[in-house]
Amino acid sequence: MNVPYDLSSYVRVLKLASTPSWxxxxxxxxxxxxxxxxxxxxxxxxxxxxxxxxGGVP
Structure with missing residues (x-):
């Protein structure tokens, strides 16, 4: 598991995410x-x- 690579991919996804409109x-x-x-x-x-x-639920 390559921790720096994983962290950078998580940060990239968070930067692409946006809050939805109402x-x-x-x-x-x-x-x-x-x-x-x-x-x-x-x-x-x-x-x-x-x-x-x-004989169903007692």
Whole structure:
């Protein structure tokens, strides 16, 4: 492992990185939030179905 080379490549990547605009950030946050909500709803629906199936969740 070549430490000076690795550090210089990390610095190069950080110099290329930029902060997102407010529109880009809000769009990514909405998409991520929608994904979290959908996964939660799916888990809840599976829980509800398993409660009606005999021998499901006790």
């Amino acid at each position: 529109e880009e950030f809000s769009q990514v946050a909405k998409i991520a939030g929608a994904g979290i909500v959908l996964v939660g709803i799916l888990g809840f629906l599976i829980f509800v179905v398993m409660n009606f199936v005999p």
